[in-house]
Amino acid sequence: MSAEKKGGVDESRYRMETQLIYGRDFTPKWNYQHHVIPPLSSSVIYRLDSVERGAEGFVEFANPEYLSEDRDPIYIYDRLGEPNKDMLEENLAHVERGETAVTFSAGMGAISSVLGVLTKAGEEIVANGTLYGCTYSLLKNWFPRWNVKTTFVDLKNVENLKNAVTDKTRVVYFESPSNPTLEVIDVAETRKAIDEINETRGEEEKIHIVVDNTFATPYCQRPLEHGAHFVVHSLTKGIGGFGADMGGVVVGPRKWKDRILLFRKDLGAVMSPKAAWPVLTYGLSTLHLRLSRMVKSAWKLAEFLETRDEIEYVNYPGLKSYHRHDIAKKQMLDFEGEFAPGALLFFGLKGETNEEKKERGRRFMNYAAENAYTLTLAVSLGHTRTLIEHPASMTHSMIPTEELVEAGVDPGGVRIALGLENVDDLIQDVERCLEAV
Ligand SMILES: *Cc1c(COP(=O)(O)O)cnc(C)c1O
Numbered sequence: 001m002s003a004e005k006k007g008g009v010d011e012s013r014y015r016m017e018t019q020l021i022y023g024r025d026f027t028p029k030w031n032y033q034h035h036v037i038p039p040l041s042s043s044v045i046y047r048l049d050s051v052e053r054g055a056e057g058f059v060e061f062a063n064p065e066y067l068s069e070d071r072d073p074i075y076i077y078d079r080l081g082e083p084n085k086d087m088l089e090e091n092l093a094h095v096e097r098g099e100t101a102v103t104f105s106a107g108m109g110a111i112s113s114v115l116g117v118l119t120k121a122g123e124e125i126v127a128n129g130t131l132y133g134c135t136y137s138l139l140k141n142w143f144p145r146w147n148v149k150t151t152f153v154d155l156k157n158v159e160n161l162k163n164a165v166t167d168k169t170r171v172v173y174f175e176s177p178s179n180p181t182l183e184v185i186d187v188a189e190t191r192k193a194i195d196e197i198n199e200t201r202g203e204e205e206k207i208h209i210v211v212d213n214t215f216a217t218p219y220c221q222r223p224l225e226h227g228a229h230f231v232v233h234s235l236t237k238g239i240g241g242f243g244a245d246m247g248g249v250v251v252g253p254r255k256w257k258d259r260i261l262l263f264r265k266d267l268g269a270v271m272s273p274k275a276a277w278p279v280l281t282y283g284l285s286t287l288h289l290r291l292s293r294m295v296k297s298a299w300k301l302a303e304f305l306e307t308r309d310e311i312e313y314v315n316y317p318g319l320k321s322y323h324r325h326d327i328a329k330k331q332m333l334d335f336e337g338e339f340a341p342g343a344l345l346f347f348g349l350k351g352e353t354n355e356e357k358k359e360r361g362r363r364f365m366n367y368a369a370e371n372a373y374t375l376t377l378a379v380s381l382g383h384t385r386t387l388i389e390h391p392a393s394m395t396h397s398m399i400p401t402e403e404l405v406e407a408g409v410d411p412g413g414v415r416i417a418l419g420l421e422n423v424d425d426l427i428q429d430v431e432r433c434l435e436a437v
Contacts, residue, residue: 107234109269191227238382357412
């Protein structure tokens, strides 16, 4: 980095009040190459040494001929790019085994953007029926206004996908495991079906597979390795890891980077450097430690829940009883290739009627909120604390019970997102809550 203004400036010619604006910023101290932890960059604008450099910077921005991960970029304005999120992006692309990554202010910014660049009016998306609520709302309430229609099907069965695809389909979108019920969708099988369809299509008509990998995190699964074209994440969850900052990312092929960057520039959903820095410094560096512990705990808790009479079923991809266990085993692998079935589980409380199931879920949650030290009643996941959610009495509480059942939401279903506590402490609290309902 340049340490001084070229030619030097005699600052004694200027008044103190002016000097206080310009200070002694351009000194040899302006060099961060020897920092062990990257400095937290906090500058919206960047000084351009000459108008030529400014012009070059604008030409470079989002220009595939210039884009290179290891070239010294010319920064202009934070919304276009700055060091903290650029460094985070390099690392996220690496951990997801992708060519390139673009960060966003939140997971929803990433999802809106990748779908925004992959579709235009008159085109279609095929999405899995169960999705994160805001993603469902985006596809249901907003994209139709730009004449982009979504067909929702159960993507566990690849025949449903083949039947739903039309000439206008451009995107297949799903989460695996999905929110909140932890359905696992076979990425490789989906890719095989899409490859057959894409074979006869031109470049602009090809279908892309976008996978929301938030629930698994790259520690448990890298969908690009199994055939996904793009991966999206809410960095707010397991990658950020501490529940202190929001963020999102799209990871995918380098040839799409320019369009995603240009879309981000104009949509404006940029990740703040102040949010990127902790994800880079604390989140990624502890991902392995945190997730390996969470997976172990989830597994043990799932096995415990399976033995309990109060419970009808436990959805945890690691359990042999789980109906998609074999598929999970094939694609949910940690960096060493060991089975890593995730840090969330979903279980259903028994009840004679749906109303009774819902009531038991409500009682479980309220008892936990008041009496369980290690269970926090809150949305989100991938936190240091274990978080519990009961869709029927929380996120979906406005929907009558019978309609919930029709939509595939178990009124007695409880989601647990593991934290970092000692698992035996957790099990003790869960046991007390079960006894109370
Ligand atoms: C939280 C979440 C999102 C949205 O992410 P934000 O950072 O809250 O915008 C998307 N998908 C899944 C699966 C999530 O859990």
